[in-house]
Amino acid sequence: MELLEVKHLNKSFGKKQILKDVSFSLTGGKIIGLLGKNGAGKSTLIKLINDLLTPTSGEILVNGKKVGIESKKVISYLPERTYLNKQMKVSEVIEYFKDFYDDFDEKKAKRLLKDLDLDIEERLTKMSKGMQEKVQLVLVMSREADLYILDEPLGGVDPATRDYILDTILSNFKENASVVISTHLISDIERILDEVIFIDKGKIILQSGTDELREKENASIDDIFRRMFKC
Amino acid sequence: MEFTFDNNIPIYIQLLEYMKIYLISGVFKCGEKLPSVREFAVTFKVNPNTMQKALAELESMKLIYTERTNGKFVTKDEKVIEKLKDEYAITLAKSYFQGMKRIGLGKADSIKYLEGIKE
Known part of the structure; x- marks a missing residue:
């Protein structure tokens, strides 16, 4: 069974069509890059998979079932903007996650926070944007999910932390779990990707294994992307 | 050992190259047990599946072999x-x-x- 199946998905906001007949599927055990320019429809697609928006038409299946309460239990989602109450201390946010998700590993979260020199007694308001992003990512990666969906996880963090985050992703996802990473910082992450999905103007224009694509085009994923989407 | 990757070349081919050098130079000796795919992946900072592909290639070249349940080993044949x-x-x-x-x-x-x- 496919981990995720997206079938003929359309999404419009009023007259504006954001996603046009999007179909693809993902199996477990892979790291997939969802790559596209700003406004290509990446975040809309991700919100639909997380059942935060309703499709105009088409369907999304996770482990063979339509998205809903069950799929939320197995998807760990890092949104592009934080939804946490910033008045909370990190330790309170940990409690909150523990309450919400059966698969949350508190020990792991505390260990990762310590590695990143983050103080769990600090309030989120007192932290920089980059630090808040790290906290959020740690929480998301500390769940034992089937599918991790990370919307722009590298945007606000410095290059050293970026490496640490990539390490964290590599060493923390379960054997059969998959990770979808949406980003436009391709050169930083292309080494860890199994597959890429290129999305442009609401359509999937390419889905391929990364090494196959490099071999075929004799170029890096970053170069191929730039060539394809030249303005 | 230091390593860098060129994003223009398939990663598994570059991994294969590094692994060959490790074997030739004796970083991993004849008959020695190799780290797990996951450990390799974290060290090289690459995807475990890509690492697996490179190791499978080494295995088909008879440079390493798998002992069921025990892991992967360097060939005993010097x-x-x-x-x-x-x-x-x-x-x-x-x-x-x-x-x-x-x-x-x-x-x-x-x-x-x-x-x-x-x-």
Whole structure:
């Protein structure tokens, strides 16, 4: 069974069509890059998979079932903007996650926070944007999910932390779990990707294994992307 | 050991290259148990599936073998590693002579240059 199946998905906001007949599927055990320019429809697609928006038409299946309460239990989602109450201390946010998700590993979260020199007694308001992003990512990666969906996880963090985050992703996802990473910082992450999905103007224009694509085009994923989407 | 990857070349091919050098230079010795795919992946900072692909290729070349439930090991046959070393050295030598040929120097001259280099 496919981990995720997206079938003929359309999404419009009023007259504006954001996603046009999007179909693809993902199996477990892979790291997939969802790559596209700003406004290509990446975040809309991700919100639909997380059942935060309703499709105009088409369907999304996770482990063979339509998205809903069950799929939320197995998807760990890092949104592009934080939804946490910033008045909370990190330790309170940990409690909150523990309450919400059966698969949350508190020990792991505390260990990762310590590695990143983050103080769990600090309030989120007192932290920089980059630090808040790290906290959020740690929480998301500390769940034992089937599918991790990370919307722009590298945007606000410095290059050293970026490496640490990539390490964290590599060493923390379960054997059969998959990770979808949406980003436009391709050169930083292309080494860890199994597959890429290129999305442009609401359509999937390419889905391929990364090494196959490099071999075929004799170029890096970053170069191929730039060539394809030249303005 | 230091390593860097060129994003223009398939990663598994580059991993294969590094692994061959590790085997030739004895970082992993004949009959020695290798780290797990996951450990390798974290060290190289690459995807575990890509690492798996490179290791499968080494296995098909008989440079390493899998003991069921026990993990992967370097071949016990020293001759296989010797042969790999020999082939690798020939490739390096050939590319040196090719480079020298490009700037108009024959084999004899090229060797003189080699001998002139202080280690």
